[in-house]
Amino acid sequence: MSEFWLISAPGDKTNLQAWERMNTVTSKSNLSSNSKFHIPDLKVGTLDALVGLSDELGKLDSVAESVIKKIAQYIGEVMEDSKDKVQENLLANGVDLISYLTRFEWDMAKYPIKQPLKNISEALAKQVTQIEADLKTRSAAYNNIKGNLQSLEKKTMGNLLTRTLADIVHKEDFVLNSEYLITLLVVVPKSSYLQWQKTYESLSDMVVPRSTKMIAEDAEGGLFTVTLFRKVMDDFKAKARENRFMVREFYYDEKELKCEKEELMKLASDKKQQYWQPLLPACLSTSLRNGFMVPTVSGELHLAHKTEAWEHTALFSQGPLLRWLKVNFSEAFVAWIHVKALRVFVESVLRYGLPVNFQAMLLQPNRKSVKRLRDVLNVVFKHLDEVAAASIMDPGMDIPGLQLSNQEYYPYVYFKIDLSLLD
16 A cells, blocks of 8 residues: 555653554554654744744645656656556655655755754745746657657558558659659549559540559558549549549659658657667677668677667667656655655644654555554544544534544644555
C-alpha cells in the first residue's frame, strides 16, 4: 500500500512513551508498519505567526503534491515506449520514494533550521513555484514537437484517398518533364480491379495503352498509375468519377516529397532525443565504409555485423527533458516531504503547546486494516482531545460547540502522504 500516515503525539522527556504505546498496539495485530519521523528543533516564533503559517503550509502542501504528480505523469508520457520502467525512475535523492520517506532526514544545508519557520516555508514555496514554471515551459516545447509529429503521422494513416503518398510513390512511377504527357494516380476499389483494367484505356481519348500499374494497396482498394495526354486530363477525371475511380490530386515533386520525409524524421528524432541520446563509448571507434560511419571494436568490425555490434556496444544517455524531469521530480518530492515535516511541527506546537515536546511517527497501514487501525489510534490517543474523540467514535453524537467540518480531524496530529503518483 502506497499510503502513509504522518502523525504526532505529545511525548515524555525522551519521547519514547508515545512511540512505544502506538507501536505496541499496532504491531500486535499487524495493522501497520511504523517508523519514527525525525524533525529537528525548529524555531517556534510567535503564536500568531504559527497560525498564519499553518494556513500557508496547507496551500503549499497541495501545490507541491500537484507539481510532483504532474512531473511523474509527464515522465510516463515521455517514456511512452518504456512505461513499465517509469516507477523505477521516480527517485528522491537517489533512492526509492518509500526509502526516502521512512528514513527522512532534514536537509540542514538547503533549509537551515536557525532561520524563522516562515523563511523556510518561503524558500520551499519559491523552489516549488520555480519548478512548476519550468515544467510548463519545457512541456510546452515538447508538446509542440509531439503535436507537429502527430499531425504528420496522421497523414501516413487513413486510406489511399486521404493519406500522404510521400512514402509510397517513386520517381520511376511517373512520366516527368513532358510537355504533352502526364501520369495520374487513381484509387480503385478492390471490387473494381477487373473493370479498371478493361476500361481505363477507353475512359477518354489519348490514354497511353498498357500504362497502368498498381503501386500500393490497402484494405479498401489499390492505387494505380495511368499515363495520358495533358489535354484530355479533365475529361479523363470526369469519366473516372462516373465509374467510381477516384483520381488523386497529386503531382510528383521530388524536392517537396524529400522535405516532407525529412521533416517527419527530424520531428521523430527530436521527440526521441528528449528521452534518450546515443553515445559512443571510449572503446568504440568508427570507420568509413561504403559511405557509412561503421562502429568498430578493437580496430575491426565486419560490415555485415555492424548493426548487431552497434546494438551491443552503443551506450545511451537520457535525453535532456527526461534528465530534467528526473532531477526536478527529486527536488520537488524532497521539498514536499519537508513541507509535511513543517506542517507536523507547526500543528503539534499549536495543538500540544510549549515547550516543544512531541514524537512524529510514520505509519504505513495494512491495506485490509485501515479502519481497524484508525479505531485503535483513536482509542490510544483519545485522552488528547476527549470531545473530538467521542464525536469520531460516535458520528451520530451531537456535541454543542464542536464543528468538525474537516473530516480528517483526529485527537492526534495527522497528515496523509499518498505515493500513488501515477494514478
